[in-house]
Amino acid sequence: MTSIAIPSGMPQYDDVPRYDVARVRADFPILDREVNGHPLVYLDSANTSHKPRQVLDVLAEHYARHNANVSRSVHTLGTEATEAYEGARAKIAAFINAPSVDEVVFTKNSTEAINLVAYAFSNASLRPDADPRFRIGPGDEIVISEMEHHSNIVPWQLLAERTGATLRWFPVTDHGRLDESGLDDLVTERTKIVSLVHMSNILGTVNATSRITQRVREVGALLLLDCSQSVPHLPMDVVDYDADFIVFTGHKMCGPTGIGVLWGRGELLAAMPPVFGGGSMIETVTMARSTFAAPPARFEAGTPPIAEAVALGAAVDYLTSIGMPAIQWHEKELTAYALDALATVPGLRVFGPNVPVGRGGTISFALGDVHPHDVGQVLDSLGVQVRVGHHCAKPVCTRFGVPATTRASFYLYTTTEEIDALVAGLEQVRKVFD
């Protein structure tokens, strides 16, 4: 990395929070294993992250010692389980600086969280007395971007089909940045919601949101940020970002699968109609009709993933103990290192920003004409685990004229040696396919 002298009195490189990566790696049992006779080089954390012992222990401990259903039992185990579940909610609220614990709704994952908001719009549109901010129909518009994951495309396409609303898109520039040049024409008085990825799962781009937020406020629309790839990797403050909703998923941030989060501004969640009906989400039920609990319970019908929520709370504790600013900086250094290293590979083309600014540690690329499946297969034979394919972001692939890409993605436990192994592996790929 190049370094430049920073004038005294300014923040210096040495002021940046750091941690010992080797010690962090020792917390992750899976990092000890071998793959195809080589040490595991896991470069697929944007797909799912590994879990530290601290999280695995809490998951096992919950089932071994505190297992009971939540929010309905007077007995001791039920109380312990409820306290653990609600305790996890409080940890997650603090992690994203939510003004109230009740603004954190547990879901299965980000996909379910986005669908929940989309179906709330749908349901509100069928009820004349619903809050007008959630009522949508012909003439109204939903705005997303070309760099969304399918989970932030398809729910809105379906909502548009159900309601007659129009779906509009922010384009992406050749450098893989969000093209905001048409912002004022794209986000207008007709816009009901802008649902935007915070960090792209394929390009690695971290979108600057303030101009968009400002425009959304001007026109009275709502803003949802898909933070599936950002909350695990950088400090998130929902007050500072001034979003209306954010969504993220536990398994990408050292937590288990099956647990995700919808955060919504309290006042908005209170105005939002229910989506899933069932136990736990009601106030009272008669044979004639039901009334509903306040958020977050209103949106958590049925027995939730209790142990998973508790373990996600442990994951948040773990990440906090290392420090999100330190993790963010570690990944920034890795990204700079990787972009420099990949630039030395002949025929390699990076999709997305090629500087470590306004981007995270997820790098998609093409290696000459070699199909990503073949790249991934050769790398796997060397123990290097990358993702290949369209990454559930086909419009991005279409935008850059490729059916698929190879993607390496980093996390708090990734090392520069692993990036070296990737680069050496790519040399092997070139040998097999010349």
Next chain:
Amino acid sequence: MQLDQLYQEIILDHYKHPHGRGLRDATDPVARVGEAHHVNPTCGDEITVRVTTDGKVFTDISYDGMGCSISQASASVLHELLRGRAADDAAVVHEAFVELMSGRGQVTPDEDVLGDGVAFAGVARYPARVKCALLSWMAFKDAATRAGVGVSPEVKA
């Protein structure tokens, strides 16, 4: 796992120098033509296979698509093996190839039936890649059915 079991010389050769690639129109105006487009949704690979038949023989099998070395080489081998064959004959080869790919590496291929297709025996050990190898063969089956010539009992990839 041995990588060279997967990327046999024959496969790389078909990939780099595909046989019969490019969609062709029928030369005989009364020939029956069937076409099918198949997609592998997990990786985005696509292939279009077009068959031309007089009702008995596959007079041409042409294809176009994009995808990994395995899927593209497999289409080339398909063209080599089945073009000019009678439908009954082709069905035997098709069935043998599907059986090989579904065999998890436990099936010993018969070179007399499968020709260059035996090179795909190693692919059967990689469950994630079996779909790649079968993509063109499944598209061929649909295309043949559309041309009015069934080639194989129902197969599940």
